Amino acid sequence: KAPEKNEEMLALCYANFYILQKNYAPAIEFLDRAIELGPSRTMKTRCLFILGQIHQKTGQFEEASHYYQMVVKRNASFEMEFNSKINLAICYVAKSGNRDYIVKKLKRMLKDDKNKEYRDQVYFALASVALKDADTAAAIDYLKKSVATSKQNNYQKAISALELADILFSHKNYKLSQAYYDSTLQFLPKEFPNYKE
Secondary structure: OOOHHHHHHHHHHHHHHHHHOOOHHHHHHHHHHHHHOOOOHHHHHHHHHHHHHHHHHOOOHHHHHHHHHHHHHOOOOHHHHHHHHHHHHHHOOOOOOOHHHHHHHHHHHHHOHHHHHHHHHHHHHHHHHHHHOOOHHHHHHHHHHHHHHOOOOHHHHHHHHHHHHHHHHHOOOHHHHHHHHHHHHHHOOOOOOOOOO
16 A cells, blocks of 8 residues: 555565565566666666576576666666676577677677776676587687686686686696696685585
């Protein structure tokens, strides 16, 4: 029986409540309802981004990509647009039609000076797309660049080095894989899943 003027905020509160419980189906319904109620442009963009995150978390990558593309087209904040483009690459499904779109956006990000300190993440995203397309040579090249350009983000450096070490190990390049496993151990937090392995 809340006043109508509070319905949007109430829908957002319920959505947040369900997200915190990891109960995503009702969270999606409440986010959709909040969008229907016509929130501000900024809030609508935020809701679309959260919908992308929920679908990504639940393995619905095509739906997640749809929402991330909507965020990119809305001139979102730098951080939200950047993360949407990175997540588009992570959600990329091999043989889907949006590969060229994703790669083009990511390569454009590499040229933009405002992304200079985030190039390690962009290279990692490009490697993710290459791996899904079974282009191991390109993936190795991008991962090497990710490790080399990572200056402040030790977690990204560790993740990139680990992915690269695993690929090299599977191709029996043990000497080089050992070097990247060593780099991984220098930067990977001890609470990381499979740290001991």
